[in-house]
Amino acid sequence: MVTGSDSSILLEVIKQQNETIAALKNTIDQMSTDSKILREQIDYLTKKLFGKKSEKTSAISGQITLDAVAFGQFDEAEVEANIEEVEQIISKKKTRAGYSREKALSNLPEEDRVYSLSQEEQVCPTDGDELKYAGKKYLRTEVAYQPATMKLVHIYQENWECRTCRKEGRPYLTQAKTDPPLLQHSMASPSSVAWTMYQKYVNHIPLYRQEKDWKNLGMELSRSTLSNWIVKTSEEWLGAMVSKLHEKLLKQNHLHADESPIQVMKEEGRSNSTKSYMWVYTTGSRSSKPIRIFEYRTGRAGKNASDFLEGYSGYLHTDGFKGYGKVKNIKRCLCWSHVRRYFVDALPKDVKSPGSTLAQQGTLYCNKLFNIEEKLKDLPTEERRVERLKQEIPVLEAFWAWVNTNLEGVLQKSKIGQALQYAKNHQEGLMIFLDDGDCEISNNLAENSIRPFTVGRKNWLFAGSPAGADASAAVYTIVETAKANGLNPYKYLEYLLRHIPSIPNKQQKDMLDKMLPWNPQVQAACRTK
Template structure:
């Protein structure tokens, strides 16, 4: 009897161990399946990033996807707006560029009539030798002629005049003609040549070594080190004061945007050349009459950089969800719905094959619905926009947050979709802030678009040669991007500044720079595109 009991105990122990082993194996298989799913998702994501389209534009827009239980706005537009008796307009098969007008395209070009005629010895009839009589002319075509850039040396002389009566009587008698002050002492730098160098580098993204070749082709040996000296010294001596004034004007506004992007800078003290530094951008809001864009080079991404720049500012700040902006005091943060949508775009599978795969589409559709409403409200006054947002967007937002809560319980949290849902859930307060004020924006696209020219240029010049060069680049980018935001020609505005700044004693009185601000009426007249 004792032996039988012992055998049963051993058998139960074996069964228990086998059960535990099976449970552990099932858990391992489930974990491997989860890991495999995450790895496949990551592989699809990276493949799409490498070979797919870079635009975040999606086909999931209003009316293209109907979400269960929602009966608001344009989600049911296909059903409610369909009319059996509607006659479709006939569309021409001939394709033209949308919005293109030849007259508008050439409106600002100087014109010249070029007449082809016969020389005197050709004005003889080859048959009977009689003199030909003029019978009129006809129009054939219009062409665009390119006039290559040219360089010329301008030798500056200054005339002197004297009063001989004052000379005889011992009074000061010399008078000299007024001249423009030089941009740089003992330099051939001219407002037009320096403005063109900066325009090429910071607007057209042409590195200095290529500009060096261009100058050589025009007949002048001008090294890239000389061009670099022009940019660094003139930025520090003249343009820095304008950017400082921009800064003061920016902090006086009530709605700002901010973003940052990496930059590699050589010769930073105490840091290897492989260290990652950052270019920050701070911009005014979209509804201001004084658009400003300011770039700042900093060695790191710490939030103290934003806090120092925004010291004394009180208002709304539009950013992404980067925690560093949390150290900025006395502000209300508006987070970006474009970033929220980007998470759902990144969660999209290669192909929609299951109900689970449509969840990212639904998230995108919610976001696009908000942007669709925003587009319709953009021309309203601040208060009207705020009221209409509460009326039209609150139902969308309430449905969205309910949808987020439901799906957080069923999706794999480590997946791209799970991360998207967790992101919007964690950032809910910041994503809702834009509803408080009609002048707030639903996204931080303004800052992202402002910093994009820098990122495009970075692909050409790769890195900054020194901290001094990076700071100079930040100053010039601030000038040219602020000019573009005010619809000015950046080259004309730079040349205008270089012609006027050397003659202004702004070190004693900064208010003397006010007439040079890009929204000034005279500047608008002289430099407008």
């Protein structure tokens, strides 16, 4: 017979068992969730390590279409396809896209090399008659390489005297005007320093490898000497042009900004492994006077951007980094490429059903916006703004409704959860580009501008000192601004190093204006062929 006390004990045991079962069930659910996130992370890292580096996917190439109920215009590729045109293209012989031999060789000097018979050979071997010229036959065209050469230039200055003044005790000597030395007590010349900079910052050749090239050309120059050339000329001469470009940049209405890590040695109070940053600021894609300015800073604090952009009021294109929020009096335009990148990173592997996952659908929404942008890119400013409102607002409304619908039903820590949350958190900044026809939908311009720095960093690894990092920023500024204006970077570097040292201090402001990369005289002297 069960007593009351036994009954209460039994109920207590059952209660404890239920609580244990519930706790174990919660543990299993949590482990299942963690396992799912870990498997997704493993797939993501595997794709990053061994997969394609490009973000292009089947969703991006237009092979995936959303259900017509979600958004009826995503079948545009099928609707506008021209089968006859495709067949004509396929029937043609395939060649490398965009390649033309005539165009590739149009800027090279030419010479004819004619093989002829010697005087002794101009006799018929059969009957001994003298041979008569009967024309020449074209055989082939070759590209001949002429290695770089180097020479010592000894500088002399002529003195001219007035014999009459000499006899009468007046000043009588007149000296010819000469260019000042680029660096005092140095054999550095504008051409040699410009070439060193060009090799390192355009061709990404570290100084220790350049040291070997100089030796092969007949001169032994240590990498420390080459480094001193870059640092000293950047401090004394190129810095003035960077300041002038900064002044012009702040007068623009549309800017882009980005930043990337750099390792700098010998920073005061910091270990050599501490991460520093190279910042880049660019004019908008529609600017008639493109500028790219690099700035080295010891950290990623938003104050760096705020200090650099002090006095600027306009549109600033950036990624979602919160530090840019410290820049006041601007309209911050966020990047749709970053939104798209989150969805691309969330794409699962081995999904055979097109458009079946949220990541694919999110990617396709972004692609639709970029496809529209591609069609509108050449329109005048106001017309572009109006067409954006007409064509992109329906896509954006559908996208935000889709985000809000699916946000609650996904794991917040999963890749797709992070993608949806990122878009939701930055909705206001992602809509700013609709306000102005000169705004861009992405910050790709800044990312592409800083890419040469990231490529070079893989070769030279680090900056040897803060002064070296500042010098690198100055040279990258000149080089990338030159490229953006269609100039040959080497020619423009050499042009600046040849002319800036000759400018009197009182005339520097006006003279530097005449050396800006869009100046017609500079264009004529340094334009890429």
